[in-house]
Amino acid sequence: QKEVEQDPGPLSVPEGAIVSLNCTYSNSAFQYFMWYRQYSRKGPELLMYTYSSGNKEDGRFTAQVDKSSKYISLFIRDSQPSDSATYLCAANEGYSGGGADGLTFGKGTHLIIQP
Amino acid sequence: AAGVIQSPRHLIKEKRETATLKCYPIPRHDTVYWYQQGPGQDPQFLISFYEKMQSDKGSIPDRFSAQQFSDYHSELNMSSLELGDSALYFCASSSDRTGADTQYFGPGTRLTVL
Numbered sequence: 650q651k652e653v654e655q656d657p658g659p660l661s662v663p664e665g666a667i668v669s670l671n672c673t674y675s676n677s678a679f680q681y682f683m684w685y686r687q688y689s690r691k692g693p694e695l696l697m698y699t700y701s702s703g704n705k706e707d708g709r710f711t712a713q714v715d716k717s718s719k720y721i722s723l724f725i726r727d728s729q730p731s732d733s734a735t736y737l738c739a740a741n742e743g744y745s746g747g748g749a750d751g752l753t754f755g756k757g758t759h760l761i762i763q764p
Numbered sequence: 765a766a767g768v769i770q771s772p773r774h775l776i777k778e779k780r781e782t783a784t785l786k787c788y789p790i791p792r793h794d795t796v797y798w799y800q801q802g803p804g805q806d807p808q809f810l811i812s813f814y815e816k817m818q819s820d821k822g823s824i825p826d827r828f829s830a831q832q833f834s835d836y837h838s839e840l841n842m843s844s845l846e847l848g849d850s851a852l853y854f855c856a857s858s859s860d861r862t863g864a865d866t867q868y869f870g871p872g873t874r875l876t877v878l
Binding site for chain 2 (some may be wrong): 681683685690691692693694695698737741743749750751752753754755756757
């Protein structure tokens with residue numbers, strides 16, 4: 650079982666809708682949680698990162714972490730066709746893990762925004 | 765803003781050959797990570813370096829080795845290549861030593877082993 654689980658989709662929504670993307674994780678030592686966006690054959694682009702539990706907002710994006718339920722969410726408001734991509738959640742222990750800690754990724758959700 | 769640079773962007777090798785991938789981190793970033801992403805897969809962490817020392821190790825095969833140089837660039841050396849090594853190889857860099865360790869990814873090197 651992967652330490653970070655994510656529904657691969659595809660998830661198809663109409664333009665302007667609110668998108669909800671979710672992941673669950675099993676490693677209680679994870680402290681930092683990130684969302685990356687990846688277009689086909691490109692490098693992952695960092696969208697948001699959150700430390701421990703809580704919410705973080707940046708423009709149309711909101712990231713939420715609930716450590717009690719080991720649940721990670723990303724909300725996209727006013728979705729645009731250009732948001733169509735694969736969204737990867739990731740987590741690590743941060744430097745509390747003893748070093749420059751590699752990220753553990755979910756499988757990624759393929760999101761399609763229909764014009 | 766300057767990003768992570770990887771070279772070459774594409775590489776074609778035969779089985780049992782060797783390959784060297786290069787990564788140039790964002791200026792003033794001192795930490796480098798290597799990831800492997802197979803077709804339809806999520807990136808898998810291979811290895812990381814901080815200040816030229818190996819820091820964390822993931823699922824890196826024994827046939828692979830890596831190092832970070834004094835100018836902070838890094839090289840991933842891959843020997844005895846196998847068909848299953850065909851993948852996108854990403855380098856990421858970071859500089860946040862306070863814990864967040866936000867990693868910025870390069871465009872990747874696409875390795876094809878024939």
